[in-house]
Structures are given as C-alpha cells and as structure tokens.
Amino acid sequence: MSSRSVSPNLALDQLVARRRAEGAAIVHLGFGESRLPVFRPLVSRLLEGASRNAYGPVAGSAEARAAVAGYFTRRRMPTDADQTVLAPGSKPLLMALQLVLPGDVLLARPSWVTYAPQARLAGKQVFGVPIPDECGGVPEPEALRETIRSARASGHNPRILVLTTPDNPTGTVASPALVRELCEIAESEDLLILSDEIYRDIVHDPWRPVLSPAEVVPDRTIVLTGLSKSIALGGWRIGAARFPSGPWGERIRDEVLAVASEIWSTLAGPMQAVAEYVFAEPPEVVRRIAADTRLHGVVANAVHEIMVGAGALCRPPTGGFYVYPDFEPLRERLDWHGVTDSASLQRVLLDDFGVAVLGGHHLGDDPGALRFRAATSMLYGQTAEQREAALYAERPLSLPHIRDELDLLEEKLSVFVSSGVTKGAAAFPAGVR
Ligand SMILES: Cc1ncc(COP(=O)(O)O)c(C=O)c1O
CATH class of the missing domain: 3.40.640.10 (Type I PLP-dependent aspartate aminotransferase-like (Major domain))
Incomplete structure (x- = not known):
C-alpha cells in the first residue's frame, strides 16, 4: 500500500468546495490560486x-x-x-x-x-x-x-x-x-x-x-x-x-x-x-498584470492587519498573495480550543470557525508551532462578476463583497482568540489562572 496522498492544498480546496455545497459558510484562505477572471484577449x-x-x-x-x-x-x-x-x-x-x-x-x-x-x-x-x-x-x-x-x-x-x-x-x-x-x-x-x-x-x-x-x-x-x-x-x-x-x-x-x-x-x-x-508582454498584458498585482497587494495588506489585530505576529506582505501569521503569543488561550500545534490550529479554524487555512506543518515548518498560510487571493468574490469588479475597483476594500468577507474573517478570528479566555474564566475561579 502506498502512503502517498493528494497534495494537502488541493485536498483542502476540494474539502471546502464539498462543505460549501452542503451549505457551510467558509472564509476560504486555503488555496494558493489567483482567483481572477481570464484576461479576455x-x-x-x-x-x-x-x-x-x-x-x-x-x-x-x-x-x-x-x-x-x-x-x-x-x-x-x-x-x-x-x-x-x-x-x-x-x-x-x-x-x-x-x-x-x-x-x-x-x-x-x-x-x-x-x-x-x-x-x-x-x-x-x-x-x-x-x-x-x-x-x-x-x-x-x-x-x-x-x-x-x-x-x-x-x-x-x-x-x-x-x-x-x-x-x-x-x-x-x-x-x-x-x-x-x-x-x-x-x-x-x-x-x-x-x-x-x-x-x-x-x-x-x-x-x-x-x-x-x-x-x-x-x-x-x-x-x-x-x-x-x-x-x-x-x-x-x-x-x-x-x-x-x-x-x-x-x-x-x-x-x-x-x-x-x-x-x-x-x-x-x-x-x-x-x-x-x-x-x-504587449502593453495590455502589462496593464492587466499591474492591476492584478495592485489588488493582491491591497487585500494581502488588509488580511495582514486583521491577523496582527487578532494578536498574531506576521511579516508584512510585500509580494504574491499570502500572509503567514504566527499565533504563538496566544498559545495559552488557544489551548482552550484544543489548539496545540499547527494541525489542530488548521482543524479547529475550519471545523469550529469556518476559516480554511493551510497549517505550517504542510509546509515543512515546525509542527508544534501555531502558524498557517492564508491565501488572500481567495477573497475577490464568489462569482466572475464580483472578481471582475474587484480587479478594476479604485478602492477594492470598499466593495461590499470584499468588505463583508474581511469583516467576517475579523469577527471569526476575534471570537477564536477571545473565546478561550471566556472558557478559561468560567472554568477557574478568579486569581487561579
Ligand atoms: C512557489 C510556487 N511554485 C510553483 C507553483 C506551481 O505553479 P504551476 O505548476 O501552476 O506553474 C506554485 C503554485 O502554487 C507555487 O506557489
């Protein structure tokens, strides 16, 4: 029997598609794809x-x-x-x-x-x-x-x-x-x-x-x-x-x-x-790639802000469409969710909070660390029209479908990092923790 399995990011994308088809609301940051429309020419x-x-x-x-x-x-x-x-x-x-x-x-x-x-x-x-x-x-x-x-x-x-x-x-x-x-x-x-x-x-x-x-x-x-x-x-x-x-x-x-x-x-x-x-690289291709790049930069920076706001450490993004936050400063709190390593971090975020990310252990990182990759290029919209609008918007973060996804992500992460405190407070009398 072979121990080989489908590449974890492709497997995660398929899992998210199945869960969404069953009606789950998921903020999908788990797949490294530039989800933008085909350049018409x-x-x-x-x-x-x-x-x-x-x-x-x-x-x-x-x-x-x-x-x-x-x-x-x-x-x-x-x-x-x-x-x-x-x-x-x-x-x-x-x-x-x-x-x-x-x-x-x-x-x-x-x-x-x-x-x-x-x-x-x-x-x-x-x-x-x-x-x-x-x-x-x-x-x-x-x-x-x-x-x-x-x-x-x-x-x-x-x-x-x-x-x-x-x-x-x-x-x-x-x-x-x-x-x-x-x-x-x-x-x-x-x-x-x-x-x-x-x-x-x-x-x-x-x-x-x-x-x-x-x-x-x-x-x-x-x-x-x-x-x-x-x-x-x-x-x-x-x-x-x-x-x-x-x-x-x-x-x-x-x-x-x-x-x-x-x-x-x-x-x-x-x-x-x-x-x-x-x-x-005719001029129209150069222009299209510049538009893609601008959008990737704006949204990656917005997600970076959300991660840092939630309490994670995170290098500011300067290229591509990813951020790689480290939730180590919140380890004690996350322990209350049963999050003790990057595999449980990925699992709990998806199963309990509807946020799909790729745990750092899939990327060769220390499995005990609390890090994951978030692909920010998945936030441009669920339909071709929304993605087209995102690409050419002067202020992409003001588009309701992007704003809503970012707000939802912020809210889910804020509950994720604070609910551990609530649970802990209930379980221990004041002064014990
Ligand atoms: C760093 C890196 N290299 C290579 C690839 C593979 O790209 P492709 O086979 O589509 O050219 C990817 C895709 O995710 C990537 O992120």
Whole structure:
C-alpha cells in the first residue's frame, strides 16, 4: 500500500468546495490560486491556437521559446531561445529537475507545499533551514551553512538550493543583499540553485528591487516561471524554465527534455499560442498584470492587519498573495480550543470557525508551532462578476463583497482568540489562572 496522498492544498480546496455545497459558510484562505477572471484577449489567442493539434517540439515552439527568452532578457537575464523550455506548469518542470539534478535538497522552512514531496519522489533527502526574520522563501544564511555542515557530516550530499522570491507561503520578497549572500554560499559550497520566480511579477511596490540569483551566479542557477499566478491562468497550465548557457546548462536542459518526452511530451499547442502572446508582454498584458498585482497587494495588506489585530505576529506582505501569521503569543488561550500545534490550529479554524487555512506543518515548518498560510487571493468574490469588479475597483476594500468577507474573517478570528479566555474564566475561579 502506498502512503502517498493528494497534495494537502488541493485536498483542502476540494474539502471546502464539498462543505460549501452542503451549505457551510467558509472564509476560504486555503488555496494558493489567483482567483481572477481570464484576461479576455487570451480567449481569442486560445481559439486561434486550437488548430495547433500537432505534438510539436518537446521544448515548445520556436516562437513560444523566443517569447520566454525575451521575458527573461527584459529582467536582466540575457537569454537565448535554446535556453528555455515550456511545459504544462512549472510543477512538472520542477519535478523533472529533481529527477535529473544530483544531490540532496535544501529548502527554506517553511516553503511551498510541493518541493519536499517532489524531492522525496525523486529519492532525495530534504534538509529544511529556518528563514530569516525579515522574509521567507530563502534560508537564513548562517543556518544554511550549519545545515550543510551537519548534513555532510552525516554522510549526505546537499547540492540543490531552492529559493523562492517573492515567496509562497510568507508573501515576502528577499532583499538583493540577502540573495547575494546566498549566492556566495552557493559558490563556496558548490550548490545548484533552483530559483522559483513564479511570483516575480507580483511585487506590491513596483519600485522594490528584485534580484534573481541568475544575475549573480548564472552558471549554477536554473530559473522557473509560469503564468498561473501573475495573470491567473493556473488551470491552463503554462510554465517555463531558463537554463544556464554553456555545456552544463545544455546537458541539464537535455535531461529535462528526456524526462518531459516520456511524461508530458510538450505543452498543449493552444497554450503555446497563449504563452507566445503573454510572454511577449504587449502593453495590455502589462496593464492587466499591474492591476492584478495592485489588488493582491491591497487585500494581502488588509488580511495582514486583521491577523496582527487578532494578536498574531506576521511579516508584512510585500509580494504574491499570502500572509503567514504566527499565533504563538496566544498559545495559552488557544489551548482552550484544543489548539496545540499547527494541525489542530488548521482543524479547529475550519471545523469550529469556518476559516480554511493551510497549517505550517504542510509546509515543512515546525509542527508544534501555531502558524498557517492564508491565501488572500481567495477573497475577490464568489462569482466572475464580483472578481471582475474587484480587479478594476479604485478602492477594492470598499466593495461590499470584499468588505463583508474581511469583516467576517475579523469577527471569526476575534471570537477564536477571545473565546478561550471566556472558557478559561468560567472554568477557574478568579486569581487561579
Ligand atoms: C512557489 C510556487 N511554485 C510553483 C507553483 C506551481 O505553479 P504551476 O505548476 O501552476 O506553474 C506554485 C503554485 O502554487 C507555487 O506557489
């Protein structure tokens, strides 16, 4: 019997859908999807692409690869089309990389739910490294050095460092100085970097600097990107990778193509037509992504305020559409609900308070901690019309359907963190607690 199970965030989304269908009122913050409408011009691209029914090259069409190369080149990573590969999402590309790259894996702790299971599927050992105070998606440098030392001392071979900026689950952007420091460690310890930049275009402040490790140590960095987040196309499954130029990069690319050819063959033809258009970044696409990003920033900050107001510690969000609160300051109170770790925190919030979040234990975090990931992009509305209104509203927080959800979340959390006190007060005479 296999011990494998469906990825916890996908499983949670299905559970919430079932409970809502049964009539439960749930504030759903449990799924990392940009719930925004399809950008209309993409529908005609898709229709035009429908006649592309041949398999085509495994790496993607020459035109789509040229568009991806242009996308990276405009981000200070000069790229030739041959250095790029398209695929049905960046997830299968990451899996293929785990299969072909040598060595064990170093992950920020917490990090995206899929990295560790993929590494294990590829037969690798995973080493989690705590994140710095200021941001997630990257390990704290000194802790990284120490983890490498002790992993090697116990006979392991940590070679792959996964960096995610902006990050899922903390919704933060690592500073260029920190990225440089990690690149130095990669050089001195001979690590390969998988730089997951799928949220790169969702930086809330357009002036905040973002540095890719591929700008610092290009020969040892593979960059991943995709259209699931920035332009809300998760279900269309379009991802891309950029490999280093030169013989090593070519070899890894060819090995990834070998895996691809045995699993997914190629990105679906109509999706290549879409990729060609979006990665070329015509002005209307740039405007749409800017509108998405603005909304993500406004709502993520509003949810951050609610979490902090409830008494949690939480890094201010600067990218993506997540917050990652820590309810440690309320541990004693939450104990009254039977909340003692992140699994019980997730369960009680959903079952007793109708708030769906993903517990930190699913993200490699300390299971005893009281942390969870809240995906704030789930709050834009239940209907296509509401989401469209959210996208183009001057003041999205004033829209009744968003305001109501935020108010409901605030109310539920306030009862959650205060009802423990009431219970406690009733159970113990004054002065005992
Ligand atoms: C950090 C990160 N990387 C990669 C992915 C996978 O995206 P896709 O396979 O849709 O390209 C996700 C999706 O949740 C993510 O959050």
